[in-house]
Amino acid sequence: RKEVEQDPGPFNVPEGATVAFNCTYSNSASQSFFWYRQDCRKEPKLLMSVYSSGNEDGRFTAQLNRASQYISLLIRDSKLSDSATYLCVVTLTGGGNKLTFGTGTQLKVEL
């Protein structure tokens, strides 16, 4: 079983739609959680950190459920520029800031 699992997609949605991505992680010792975004043929960039209390940044909302080992990302009012691959990322306690990436979920926002 992969350490971090995501639905690879692609998710094809119309502009303005709300889309949700899910992610599960296998190691209960996971300490920190993030969503990174990677555009085609570009480097990954941090989108947002994920906290147990949930957090929101504009149109983006991230949630963490430690009991279920589940992380989510919700994008509201999606824009063409949101088209990218969204990577779920966790770090382990004592892992020396080693990021463990999911395989990513591809999003395509269409007119």
Add this chain to the structure above:
Amino acid sequence: DTAVSQTPKYLVTQMGNDKSIKCEQNLGHDTMYWYKQDSKKFLKIMFSYNNKELIINETVPNRFSPKSPDKAHLNLHINSLELGDSAVYFCASSQGAGLAGPEQFFGPGTRLTVL
């Protein structure tokens, strides 16, 4: 004003050759990393250095040897290149390597093709 830079951007070489990739960051960070992204787009850490000291060394063939001459540079040398080494190699940096997981900034990647 590039934050994390890598050279070369593209590298095409024959099997069996030895090659190096260089990485430099001007963010003043003390921790640097090498990641490999394979053809299936799976991104996996290879090495991490904190203040020039190796702190993460994943199960990577010993043909791969990182070298950190100073905090701002982390190079990757690969001996006897194999077809399976073809991938995109990303360098990253962060300030600190603690449990809180500080943000990592990635370089643009080096696309290595082994023929």
